[in-house]
Amino acid sequence: MFDSLCLEEISQSMKWGFLSDNIINIIDMHRNGSNKLNKTEKEIVNGAINFFEMVKCGIDNTGKNYFIEGIEKVVECLAVYNYTSKVFMSEDNKYEDFPKDLTKKKVEELFKVCQKLYNSEKQNEKEMELLRKFFISLGKFTFKETNALLENQPKREITSWKPINALGMAL
Secondary structure, eight states: OOOHHHHHHHHHHHHHHHHHHHHHHHHHHSTTSOSOOOHHHHHHHHHHHHHHHHHHHHHHHTTOSSOSSOHHHHHHHHHHHHHHHHHHHHHTTOOSOOOHHHHHHHHHHHHHHHHHHHTTOOOOHHHHHHHHHHHHHHHHHHHHHHHHHHHTSOOOOOOSOOOGGGGTOOO
16 A cells, blocks of 8 residues: 555656656657647646746755745645756766756756747757757656655555444444
8 A cells, every 4th residue: 555645756756757758749749840739739838838837946945944835836846856856967977966057057948948849939959859858858767766666665465444443433
């Protein structure tokens, strides 16, 4: 059985993994920007734009002891920032902390490419490839993370349901 925190982590990891897969497919179909995105594709690209906005939020809230946003949003932003830093570290083959200012610069570049894609503007092939590479790396990272979360759960033998009175309910 999974505890609720683990289920939340798995859910978040899968959410960003599915986003990655969908963005890669859209990039492959609209690489040159000549085709307009349909409604569903726009929603997916908007999800990528929101992802990068969350990374910026995470960067802006790192190290602060007060938050402008609600704590739930800040925690999610920090988690997305963490994912992104790990992706950049893996792309650059570095395993120490990835500098916050460099992360912010790269995220702003990717954010702009997503906005161009969303607006069906003509794309620079190099920029599109950077976006594609990022989402491939994010997809691989989230796949490994989800597998690790699933594999590292304690094995519990459940043989029967507990009686209702064990739940503190009077019959």
